[in-house]
Amino acid sequence: MTGTAPLDFDRLFARSAPAGRTLGTARRGTYDFAVAYPDPTSIPxxxxxxxxxxxxxxxxxxxxxxxxxxxxxxxxxxxxxxxxxxxxxxxxxxxxxxxxxxxxxxxxxxxxxxxxxxxxxxxxxxxxxxxxxxxxxxxxxxxxxxxxxxxxxxxxxxxxxxxxxxxxxxxxxxxxxxxxxxxxxxxxxxxxxxxxxxxxxxxxxxxxxxxxxxxxxxxxxxxxxxxxxxxxxxxxxxxxxxxxxxxxxxxxxxxxxxxxxxxxxxxxxxxxxxxxxxxxxxxxxxQLHSHIEEIVDIQREKRDAMLEAMEEHFGEQATWSQPQGGLYLWVKLPPGADVVAARDKILATDDVGYLPGTNFAADGVSGRNIMRLCFGYCTPEQIREGIAALARGLRREGVLAEAGG
Ligand SMILES: Cc1ncc(COP(=O)(O)O)c(C=O)c1O
Missing domain, CATH: 3.40.640.10 (Type I PLP-dependent aspartate aminotransferase-like (Major domain))
Incomplete structure (x- = not known):
């Protein structure tokens, strides 16, 4: 047989194959609160x-x-x-x-x-x-x-x-x-x-x-x-x-x-x-035991930095979890607020990454007014700056009312 038969992968993919994912490196914010990374400087x-x-x-x-x-x-x-x-x-x-x-x-x-x-x-x-x-x-x-x-x-x-x-x-x-x-x-x-x-x-x-x-x-x-x-x-x-x-x-x-x-x-x-x-x-x-003690101290400080910054910049406009461990705050904004729509804009303009609640919803749709913020990766200083930038971005995008407004 000669010639080349046209190849259409779309006809070949299994019915159960999920949709494709974007190739290449995803943009991460300097203030990356999106993904659950551990502290990078303490990796042994x-x-x-x-x-x-x-x-x-x-x-x-x-x-x-x-x-x-x-x-x-x-x-x-x-x-x-x-x-x-x-x-x-x-x-x-x-x-x-x-x-x-x-x-x-x-x-x-x-x-x-x-x-x-x-x-x-x-x-x-x-x-x-x-x-x-x-x-x-x-x-x-x-x-x-x-x-x-x-x-x-x-x-x-x-x-x-x-x-x-x-x-x-x-x-x-x-x-x-x-x-x-x-x-x-x-x-x-x-x-x-x-x-x-x-x-x-x-x-x-x-x-x-x-x-x-x-x-x-x-x-x-x-x-x-x-x-x-x-x-x-x-x-x-x-x-x-x-x-x-x-x-x-x-x-x-x-x-x-x-x-x-x-x-x-x-x-x-x-x-x-x-x-x-x-x-x-x-x-x-x-050494794992002593390493865990060390990273627990590091992450406790980061959690506290994020909790304090939330208090300062979100005050009455949101409620958030007070975790005794782990790497996240779960932040609820008033009903009707929509963090899904604002996410790309805030990443591009304010350099802050977060994940909307919808990513974690069993029903796939609830949680548009909720954000997950991970404190594991950034330094306490970056956390303070990043939370201030996030609050500014959410206000600029109209997701949150102007402070005091
Ligand atoms: C609850 C939970 N389970 C499992 C994983 C998977 O992690 P890994 O495959 O790196 O162990 C994660 C990662 O964030 C997680 O949060």
Whole structure:
């Protein structure tokens, strides 16, 4: 055959393939409150290099191997010990799968549980990455109203019962119980117990996403949901992204064996990058604990700087969360205010990035008057300048009334 047949990819894409994403680097503001980056200056670069050098001297030739898909065993051992010590989760290294961040384990869990149209129960506003993953598998997302202690138990039960009545019992309840992204609250012990009881009563697994648990600035730890269960109803994911760096792309999951085996079967790309796992393992074994203490002090100061700046520049015109940890403030402007429309303009003119509440809405549309502001990346000084610039920009764009007006 001669000639070239015309190639129209649009005819070839799978029906389930999502729409394309913009290529190239997205513009970030100098005052970047949009994305949950950790503090850039405290990443332990020298220590990670030392750890890597040590591991390469001892085991470097193993880079010639395709490692087992669960990932570098000594790092899984470290994770198992950390979970036992910090979260009351008693599992072995064989019960851990290391992932490309915690996003990959979440994706694996969604892939093995969800057929199109399956119900997933989520907090009314919750981490957008997981919502996109669930949408990717065409889940029917049902949001549950929350207060400052997490999902309202009656509302949760009503949502579960409604799904059952619709003939679509939930496949999963997803929660970020500690320093919730984006709302900032931490689920109380009582609510955690109620959630576990409900999951057991209706036979629905819980996916506990504990990505921020180490970043506590005030108050006392609350036991993990996993540790309150004991009947195999809880799947657990967490990450090194917020306590070392997202660039390491290392997170992990644990779950009951049948779930783990299925999840491993859909894990793409084989084991996590052994080079990164070497560095994190050697570094974390001796020094992660003190590093967490250091970054907690740094982030507490940034949180306080943002809270003070909000008080100064937004005063009565907004309300915002008072998080005991994590990386965000959740800022509610008066009903009718629209931060979605103003976002690009404020980024271009005021150099301030934020994410609108709609990005986190289970229904995809609520939250036009809400912003999530991340304080993790900028310095306290930049935070003060950036919040002043944000308030100015919102007033100029008519989103907020002129101060005193
Ligand atoms: C609640 C939550 N879960 C999971 C993730 C995924 O992070 P990573 O894949 O870097 O571990 C994030 C990232 O911001 C998050 O906020």
């Amino acid at each position: 670069l020298d220590e990670l290099i030392d750890g890597l050098r040590e591991a390469l001297a001892e085991e470097g030739e193993d880079l010639a191997l395709y490692a087992h898909a669960q990932g570098y065993a000594p790092l899984r051992e470290f994770v198992a010990n950390k979970l036992a010590r910090d979260r009351g989760i008693y599992v072995t290294a064989d019960d851990i799968i290391l992932g490309d961040g915690s996003g990959q384990p979440i994706h694996m869990i969604a892939e093995v549980l969800l057929d199109p149209g399956d119900t997933v129960v989520v907090e009314d506003f919750v981490y957008s990455g997981t919502l996109s993953t669930f949408r990717r598998f065409q889940a029917d997302l049902r949001g549950v109203a929350c207060d400052n202690e997490g999902m309202l138990p009656d509302a949760l039960e009503a949502v579960v019962r409604q799904a059952i009545n619709d003939g679509k019992p939930p496949k999963l309840i997803y929660t970020v119980p500690t320093f919730q992204n984006p709302q900032g609250w931490t689920m109380s012990l009582e609510r955690r117990k109620a959630l576990v009881m409900l999951a057991q009563k209706y036979g629905v697994p819980i996916l506990e996403d504990d990505c921020y648990v180490d970043l506590r600035y005030d108050g006392n730890d609350v036991p993990s949901i996993y540790s309150l269960d004991g009947t195999g109803h809880v799947l657990y994911v967490a990450s090194f992204s917020k306590i070392i760096a997202p660039g390491m792309r290392l997170g992990y999951m644990t779950a009951p064996r049948p779930m783990l085996e299925r999840a491993l079967a859909v894990k793409s790309g084989g084991a996590v990058n052994t080079f990164a796992a070497f560095a994190v393992h050697r570094y974390a074994t001796g």
